[in-house]
Amino acid sequence: MRWKKVALCVVVFSLMGSSLLFADAVNQKIRVWSNGKEMADGGYLIDGKAYIPAREAGGVVNWDGSGKVTILKPNVQIILYKGDDVFGNVNIGKLKFKVLSQVDSLTDSIAAVKVAITDPSGNVKDIQSQELGGSKKEDFWFSTSEFTYDFKESGKYRVGFYIKASKNVDYVLVSEKVITALD
Numbered sequence: 001m002r003w004k005k006v007a008l009c010v011v012v013f014s015l016m017g018s019s020l021l022f023a024d025a026v027n028q029k030i031r032v033w034s035n036g037k038e039m040a041d042g043g044y045l046i047d048g049k050a051y052i053p054a055r056e057a058g059g060v061v062n063w064d065g066s067g068k069v070t071i072l073k074p075n076v077q078i079i080l081y082k083g084d085d086v087f088g089n090v091n092i093g094k095l096k097f098k099v100l101s102q103v104d105s106l107t108d109s110i111a112a113v114k115v116a117i118t119d120p121s122g123n124v125k126d127i128q129s130q131e132l133g134g135s136k137k138e139d140f141w142f143s144t145s146e147f148t149y150d151f152k153e154s155g156k157y158r159v160g161f162y163i164k165a166s167k168n169v170d171y172v173l174v175s176e177k178v179i180t181a182l183d
Contacts, residue, residue: 032056044048060165060172074106076161076175082179089180090151098146099127100107104139112164113142114171120177120181127159151181 028045031038032052043052054061059073079100080087088099098113115131128144142161151157157179162171 022095034058050135059174060163060169062165070108072106072108072110072163072165073174074163075104077102078159078161078177080159080176080177080179088178089182092151092154092181092183094148094150096146096148099144099159101142102139103137103142103161106138106140108165109137109165111166112171114162114164115142115144116160117149117179118158118160120157121154125149154181154183158178 004149015120030043031049032043032044033039033133034056039052039056041053041056043050043056054069054071057073059071059106062070062072064070079102080097081100082095101115102144103113104127110132112129112131115127117123118124127147127149128143156177159179160175162175164171169172
């Protein structure tokens, strides 16, 4: 009688283990890259289709609690001006410039925008922000005042455009422009 209970337990645990192995084969964890950067959470391959977390798609992710997820990611063009000249690469040292951002295809109202610069070490410096009061603007321009920034080391600096969907949430990066500082 005891051996029947042992045999039954072995069969049950064997079936459970094989179903877990089958589920793992169907839902395979994968590494995903977007614009040359690996996404932190990666994705899953399910029935031959790749799925990524909504927050990894870029933009502001809103969840209304009823099963509806919206991703707000307007088209943003960032232009860098040194005086009246457009630039992309710089030499190490201080540079006085301004950032002009054109935003279009914005489908929802937002609370604020900001522009910040990230150095090659990952340190972020806010350049300028502006509260929009939740007004809905489909297309608009955002220009920073002229400011001086010290490019202390060679490498890639990222000028980012951020939006804030409402007052009580954090800023989310929706576009960036790379500046390469050369020796």
